[in-house]
Amino acid sequence: MSDDIVKIEVNGVPLEARKGEMLIEVTDRAGIYIPRFCYHHKLSVAANCRMCLVDIEKAPKPMPACATPVADGMKVYTRSRRAIDAQKATMEFLLINHPLDCPICDQGGECELQDLAVGYGRDVSRYTERKRVVKDLNIGPLISTDMTRCIHCTRCVRFGIEIQGIQQLGTIGRGERTVISTYVERAVEHELSGNIIDLCPVGALNNKPYRYSARPWEMSSKPLVAAHDAVGSNIYAHVLRGRVKRVVPKRNDSINETWISDRDRFSCYGLYADDRLEKPMVKIDQQWTEATWQEALELAARELVKTLDGEGEALGVLVSPNATLEEMFLLRRIADRLGSRNIDHRLRRRDFRDQNADPVFPWLGCSIEGLERRDAILVVGSNLRMEAPLIAHRVRNAALDGAAVTFVNPAAYTYHFEHEYVDAPVERMVHALGALVVAAARETQKQVPAVAAKLASEIAASDAHTSAVRRLIGKERALILLGHLAQRHPQFAEIRALAAALAALTGAEIGYIAEGANGAGAAISGVLPHRGPGGAAGGEPGLDVQGMINSPRRAYIVFGIEPREDIANGERAEQALKSADTVITFSSYVTDELLGCSTVLLPIAAFAETPGTFVNGEGRWQSFDAAANPVGDARPGWRVLRVLANLLGVEDAEYRSAEEVLDGVRRAVGETRPDNSYSGQIEAEGDAVQVSLDELDVPIYSVDAVVRRSEPLQRTVFARGAKGDDDARAEIRVQSAG
Amino acid sequence: MSDGNSARMEAGKAVLSEHVREEIDRWVAKFPEGRQRSAVIAALHAVQHEHGYLTQPLMDAVAEYLNLPPVQVYEVASFYSMFETKPVGRHKISVCTNISCMLRGADEIVEHVERKLGIKTGESTPDGRFYLKCEEECLAACVGAPMMMVDHVYYENLTPEKVDEILDSLD
Numbered sequence: 001m002s003d004d005i006v007k008i009e010v011n012g013v014p015l016e017a018r019k020g021e022m023l024i025e026v027t028d029r030a031g032i033y034i035p036r037f038c039y040h041h042k043l044s045v046a047a048n049c050r051m052c053l054v055d056i057e058k059a060p061k062p063m064p065a066c067a068t069p070v071a072d073g074m075k076v077y078t079r080s081r082r083a084i085d086a087q088k089a090t091m092e093f094l095l096i097n098h099p100l101d102c103p104i105c106d107q108g109g110e111c112e113l114q115d116l117a118v119g120y121g122r123d124v125s126r127y128t129e130r131k132r133v134v135k136d137l138n139i140g141p142l143i144s145t146d147m148t149r150c151i152h153c154t155r156c157v158r159f160g161i162e163i164q165g166i167q168q169l170g171t172i173g174r175g176e177r178t179v180i181s182t183y184v185e186r187a188v189e190h191e192l193s194g195n196i197i198d199l200c201p202v203g204a205l206n207n208k209p210y211r212y213s214a215r216p217w218e219m220s221s222k223p224l225v226a227a228h229d230a231v232g233s234n235i236y237a238h239v240l241r242g243r244v245k246r247v248v249p250k251r252n253d254s255i256n257e258t259w260i261s262d263r264d265r266f267s268c269y270g271l272y273a274d275d276r277l278e279k280p281m282v283k284i285d286q287q288w289t290e291a292t293w294q295e296a297l298e299l300a301a302r303e304l305v306k307t308l309d310g311e312g313e314a315l316g317v318l319v320s321p322n323a324t325l326e327e328m329f330l331l332r333r334i335a336d337r338l339g340s341r342n343i344d345h346r347l348r349r350r351d352f353r354d355q356n357a358d359p360v361f362p363w364l365g366c367s368i369e370g371l372e373r374r375d376a377i378l379v380v381g382s383n384l385r386m387e388a389p390l391i392a393h394r395v396r397n398a399a400l401d402g403a404a405v406t407f408v409n410p411a412a413y414t415y416h417f418e419h420e421y422v423d424a425p426v427e428r429m430v431h432a433l434g435a436l437v438v439a440a441a442r443e444t445q446k447q448v449p450a451v452a453a454k455l456a457s458e459i460a461a462s463d464a465h466t467s468a469v470r471r472l473i474g475k476e477r478a479l480i481l482l483g484h485l486a487q488r489h490p491q492f493a494e495i496r497a498l499a500a501a502l503a504a505l506t507g508a509e510i511g512y513i514a515e516g517a518n519g520a521g522a523a524i525s526g527v528l529p530h531r532g533p534g535g536a537a538g539g540e541p542g543l544d545v546q547g548m549i550n551s552p553r554r555a556y557i558v559f560g561i562e563p564r565e566d567i568a569n570g571e572r573a574e575q576a577l578k579s580a581d582t583v584i585t586f587s588s589y590v591t592d593e594l595l596g597c598s599t600v601l602l603p604i605a606a607f608a609e610t611p612g613t614f615v616n617g618e619g620r621w622q623s624f625d626a627a628a629n630p631v632g633d634a635r636p637g638w639r640v641l642r643v644l645a646n647l648l649g650v651e652d653a654e655y656r657s658a659e660e661v662l663d664g665v666r667r668a669v670g671e672t673r674p675d676n677s678y679s680g681q682i683e684a685e686g687d688a689v690q691v692s693l694d695e696l697d698v699p700i701y702s703v704d705a706v707v708r709r710s711e712p713l714q715r716t717v718f719a720r721g722a723k724g725d726d727d728a729r730a731e732i733r734v735q736s737a738g
Numbered sequence: 739m740s741d742g743n744s745a746r747m748e749a750g751k752a753v754l755s756e757h758v759r760e761e762i763d764r765w766v767a768k769f770p771e772g773r774q775r776s777a778v779i780a781a782l783h784a785v786q787h788e789h790g791y792l793t794q795p796l797m798d799a800v801a802e803y804l805n806l807p808p809v810q811v812y813e814v815a816s817f818y819s820m821f822e823t824k825p826v827g828r829h830k831i832s833v834c835t836n837i838s839c840m841l842r843g844a845d846e847i848v849e850h851v852e853r854k855l856g857i858k859t860g861e862s863t864p865d866g867r868f869y870l871k872c873e874e875e876c877l878a879a880c881v882g883a884p885m886m887m888v889d890h891v892y893y894e895n896l897t898p899e900k901v902d903e904i905l906d907s908l909d
Contacts, residue, residue, distance in 0.1 A: 170809035172816045183812035184794060 006072040011079060017070040024052055024065040027078065034078055035087060035116050037094075037201045038153035039066035042258055043162055049094070049153050051116065053086035054078045062086035084120075091120040094151050097132040097176075098202070105149065107203030110216040113151065134179050139169075140187030141715035142194055142266055144211050150180050150204040156196040163259070164190045165396060165416025180204070189717040191389040191700060194265040198248060198258070209269045209712040210246040214238070222627035223250055225614050226264035227322050227607040228703060229388040230514040231368060232616030233260045237268065237608050242629030244268045244608050254369045255616070261389035262716075263700060263707060268608065270709030271631075277590040277603040278632025288595060293633065297640070300584045300600045301647035304338065307555040307582040312339020316548035318567070319345040319527045320560030321516025322704055323637065324612025325621075326661035328518070328525040329668070330641035330653070331559060332533065337650045341529050341542025342553065345522035347567045348484070348515060348698065350691070352544040354493035357680030360535035360672050361523035362487075364391075364617040365479050365511025372397045376404045376475040378468065378508065380499055381429060382483020383413050386700035386718075388513055391617070395481075404471035408432055410485060410693050422468050426696060427689045430491050431459045433498035434684060439465040440505040443473055449501040451494075455684050469506065478508035484515060488568060488696045490689050493682050500678035510676045514617045516704070521615035524672050525665055534669035545573075552576040558585045559637070560604070562705050564593055568695070586637060589705055603634035607706050610636035611658040613665075619674045623662065699723075743805050750802030753795060758784045762803060774804045778814045782821055791822035819872075827862035827869035829908050832887045834873055838880035847884050850898040854905065868905070 004019045010032055017026040022045065027034050038049035047067035054065045057075035062082055077083055095117065102108040134147040152171065157180065160167040168188045172181045182188065188196075197207050219238040224247075226233040233256035237244045247268050249260040280296030281288050291299070308314050317335045319328060328345070335343045346352070366374070371394035384407075385392040392415075399405040399417040407413070408422040410429065424432030437452040439461035448456055472478045480503050486495050503510050514520045526533035529542035543551070549572050556577055563577060564570035577583050577597035585598035588606040595601070604610075609630040613623040626636065638658050645653040655661045699722030701713040713719055720728035751759060758781075765780035781800045786792055792815050801808040815821045833851060835844045852858055855868050862869040879885045882894025886901070893904055 167807040167809050170813040172812060174817045174819075183809055183816070 006070055006074075008070050008072070008074040008076065010076045019070070021070050022066055023054070023063075023068045023070055023074075023076060026070055027065065027076075032078060034065045035120060036066060037112060037116075037151060038155060040155055040158075040199060043155060043158045043199075046154050046158065049151065050090045051087060051094070053083065053090060055080040055083040055086075088120050088122070091116060092122060092126070095121060095125070096127055096129075097148075098151060099131060099148050101149070105146070105203040106144075106206045106211055107149075107200075108215070111203060112201035132176060137181060137185055138187075139182060139185075140189065140193075140208075140717070141712045142208055142262060143188065143197060144206045144208040146204055146206070147179055147181070148204075149202045151202055152178055152180065153201055154180070155199040155201070156180060156205060159196050159199055160188075160190075163195070163393070164192055166190065169196075187717050191261050191263070191385055191718070192259055192393065194262045195249070195259050207246055207265075209266060214240045214245045219245055222625065224608055224624045224627050225517070225616075225622045226256075226260060227517040227614070228263050228267060228707060229261070229390075229517065230362075230364070230519060230617030231256060231261075231388055231390045232517065232614050232620065232622050233264050233390060234622075235260055235264060237627035239628050244271055244628045254367065255620070256390050259390060259393065263389070263703075263713065266713050267707045267710050269712050270706040271606050271608065271628075273589065273709035275589045275591060275709075276606075276631045276634075277587055277601060278634065280603060280633065281590070281601040283595075283599045288601075293635070293640075293643075296600055296602060297643050297647060300602070301644060303582040303599060304555055304557075304584065304648070308338060308340075310339075311554075313342065313542070314554040315340035315342060315557070316543065316553035316555070317343035317527075317557045318347065318545060318548065318559065318561055318563075318573075319343065319522065320566065320704070321345045321347065321514070321519040321522050322607070323518060323522070323560050324610060324658075325518060325521040325525050325615060325665055326612050326658050327559065327637040327641060328522050328527045329533065329661060329665045330638060330645055331557065332526045333650050333653065334557070334641065334645050334648060337645070337648050341539065342548050343527055343542065344529055344545045344548070345519065345527040346515070347545055347561065348488045349492065349544075350488060350490045350546060350568050351492040352546065354496065354680045354682055355528075355530055355541075355544065356537075357496070357678055358523070359512070359674070359676045361520040361615070361619065361674065362512035362514040362617070363520065363619055363674035363676050364513065365481065365509050365676055367618045368394055368616075370618075371395055371479075372401065374398050374403050374477045374479045376406075376472050376478035376508070378406045378408065378472055378478070378480045378502075380408045380433065380480060380482050381424070381486025381489060381495065382407075382409065382481065382513060383411075383485060383697055384481075384483060384513075385413065385415070386697075387484045388617070389700075391513060404475070406468045406471055408436070408468070410696075420464070420468055420471065422464050426489070426691060426693050428686075429486070429489060429689075430494045430498065430684055431455065431686055432465075433495055433502065434686075435459045435461045435465045436469055437498050437501050437505065439469040440473070440502055442466075443469050444505050446505060449504070451497045451501045451682060451684055453683070455686055458686050469502075472502075472506040472508050475506075475508070478506060479511050480508045481511045481513060483513050484698070485693075485696050487512070487515065490691055491684075491687070493680070494684040496678065497680055497682035498684055500680070503678075510678060512617070512676065517616075518614045520617060520619060521613065521621075524615055524669055526668075533665070534672055549573040549576040552579050554580055555582040556580050556584070558583060558587075558598070560586060560588070560705070562587075562589070562591060562593060562708075563597065565702065565708065566704070586640065587705075588631075588634065589709070602640055603630075603632060604637040604640055605630035605634050609634070610638070612636075612638065613658075613662055619672075623659075746802045746805060750799045750804075753799035754785065754803060755788060758788055759803065762800075766804070775806055775810060777804060778806070778811055779818070782811070782815055786821060790828060791824065791826050797823075822869075825862075827866050829867060829889055829905075830869050830871055830887075831905075832871045832873040832877065834877045834879070834883070834885050834887075836873075836876035838876070839883040839885060842883040844884040847886065847896050847898070847901060850901055851886075851905070854902065867908070 036052040052065040053062035055077040234250040234252040405419040434455035441448045563573040567573040701719040761784040762781045765777040769776040801811040885894045
């Protein structure tokens with residue numbers, strides 16, 4: 001047996017533990033319950049609530065299990081007289097100042113304090129003194145505060161320091177007057193801030209939009225996969241009478257641990273916006289009228305066939321990268337049936353020249369968890385915290401563990417960890433990468449690769465470039481991550497070719513941050529003009545998104561998109577749709593824009609209302625069932641598409657469930673192995689770029705239709721700042737300091 | 739990041755006097771690199787000594803100068819009773835009321851000061867001259883009880899007359 005293992009005994013049961021482990025970790029693993037408030041397995045040990053006191057043989061007094069390291073031969077009793085007395089005394093102490101307002105507290109029914117009070121509390125109070133009252137804070141539109149209920153466990157404070165990397169809440173004052181506060185009233189602004197709602201063991205910090213709208217015991221908890229980024233966080237939707245009331249994280253240590261981003265938590269408040277499309281609508285003689293599903297779908301099929309008149313290439317299919325794998329696959333089959341290869345999901349991409357060198361699907365380059373084990377990460381063109389908050393969290397963990405993290409970005413975004421920054425303005429991004437390649441060639445004493453040869457005369461590698469390159473060279477597990485800004489850049493071909501050259505020189509690997517919740521799934525299911533399901537090549541490529549709007553089609557199928565907001569050059573996209581004869585739009589919402597450019601509007605279930613599958617950035621297929629009822633007559637997208645497919649005569653499309661569609665996807669796709677190796681042939685030149693950073697960088701709470709309708713998210717400092725609110729911008733500057 | 743840090747430090751510098759900065763630097767040097775948080779108490783003492791009490795801009799300046807999140811400075815400032823986070827009078831009077839002083843008549847001394855200045859403990863005179871602190875703990879001068887501390891100076895074996903004399907001598 002290794003020296004690192006010690007033997008202990010808990011309640012007479014022999015257990016093995018690693019040296020230095022805290023007792024509570026061992027008992028948690030063995031399923032022996034010890035009550036606690038301040039201990040949390042993802043946070044540092046504070047040992048300030050004293051609820052986990054246990055009886056240890058030969059110890060002169062009860063010891064806190066969260067802060068007592070195991071020792072060989074230790075005998076622990078968690079239910080002895082002394083342990084129980086200590087726990088009960090702690091409980092009585094905690095309840096001295098805790099209000100008895102459980103009936104009006106949102107935490108009631110899911111409260112750690114309430115639960116433990118049942119187990120360890122007395123039925124009568126010995127206290128007649130007045131209770132402490134604490135003034136509430138306004139910490140923004142997402143989190144409600146009732147600080148009188150706070151028991152000072154400091155989980156929220158430690159979350160700020162250790163997970164967010166920026167401390168906004170602190171313990172102010174001392175003794176009985178201690179309060180958890182920002183001291184200066186200001187919004188807690190971080191893309192992961194909502195997690196303190198789950199961490200808070202009492203009702204002090206709660207979900208503000210959800211406040212007073214349901215009780216935990218009347219809701220059912222349905223597992224889901226979050227729908228806004230390539231992480232694919234596991235979540236539970238809490239559903240009451242068919243409607244999502246709130247979203248909480250579902251623990252999955254290899255994806256989201258116990259956290260979720262605010263975008264994933266609060267987007268559900270956009271589901272029931274006033275402009276939900278509840279009935280199919282058709283435009284006849286320039287007049288919109290409601291229709292039955294049958295009428296609408298028959299009309300859609302008829303119009304498509306009539307408008308195309310056998311010319312498949314006159315059809316363009318635009319698909320949201322947040323659609324499910326099943327929906328994407330059916331759209332691909334419909335496009336195939338109509339003879340069109342003009343199908344694409346890369347809505348915000350501008351440069352498709354080198355698309356044949358795209359990987360089978362945009363793979364992160366390793367597992368999400370594996371990011372933490374990278375020893376060097378060079379992030380190219382990414383507002384990482386906004387694009388994928390939990391990937392940023394993993395990168396931060398890697399940095400805290402000693403990884404050299406470097407950002408090559410058009411702006412110095414704020415990160416709360418040690419990193420280096422290479423300035424790469426939008427119009428000079430190619431040059432910045434070229435300079436890195438030149439520096440890497442010099443540092444490794446190799447020739448400047450052909451891709452950068454033409455640029456070499458235009459660029460000079462500065463100290464920043466040399467330093468960034470040195471941080472990659474000689475590392476065993478270096479990764480170059482291409483973010484959304486890079487992928488949306490009009491010179492993505494050059495940027496990627498240079499990044500690949502840099503990777504080849506330095507021995508790093510390449511990774512992509514896929515757009516949307518299912519960007520990887522879209523590539524796998526063949527929602528691409530140049531490839532079929534599973535990445536199958538062959539045939540003449542169809543038009544990409546920009547191609548479809550630059551040479552307008554006669555007919556379009558638009559799935560889950562608001563063109564102006566979701567597509568690069570959105571105004572032009574809207575014009576192209578307006579000029580078409582037939583536009584079949586699948587949407588959860590109805591807007592003037594969609595009414596203006598569609599001919600048939602089909603209401604589809606939004607996020608949480610449909611079963612389906614997302615493939616996240618690490619290539620993990622995650623299926624989920626519908627959690628809530630679609631609003632009005634809306635139907636899950638896969639069902640609507642199946643009927644349309646049947647009407648259009650797609651063969652073997654008699655799917656009876658989303659699972660059957662998924663089986664179809666699996667059969668068509670086969671085994672897809674992630675492979676980011678690059679084989680493109682691009683020579684980089686420093687051409688002028690006609691795009692601004694504002695066009696490339698889509699604000700965190702504007703990425704898709706649901707998020708844009710979430711009123712609480714729109715009231716955050718991040719969203720207001722993005723809309724040009726100067727106060728909010730100033731606030732971000734203040735808070736990003738330190 | 740390093741650019742942002744030095745910009746913050748500059749912002750802090752602009753608010754703090756040269757003397758205060760020297761004092762903070764002296765304390766920072768005593769701790770290992772990266773542990774400048776340890777110098778918060780000393781920094782706040784230096785600032786309070788100059789300004790009489792702490793304001794949010796002053797605490798922010800300390801946070802900026804030490805490159806800490808502001809809340810970590812607020813935490814320290816609000817924890818110690820020796821730091822004043824609200825405007826107070828120029829001369830700080832702390833009458834010890836712990837056991838030795840209490841037995842030797844400290845309560846009457848407190849009452850006398852309150853009557854003389856027309857304020858209660860925890861309050862400042864409207865003219866901004868005096869601040870009568872709530873003293874919480876023993877000031878460790880039991881041998882000369884009853885005693886009080888005025889602007890860090892100890893006065894022992896007090897009588898009401900002696901208190902009058904001391905307070906009247908202050909500007």
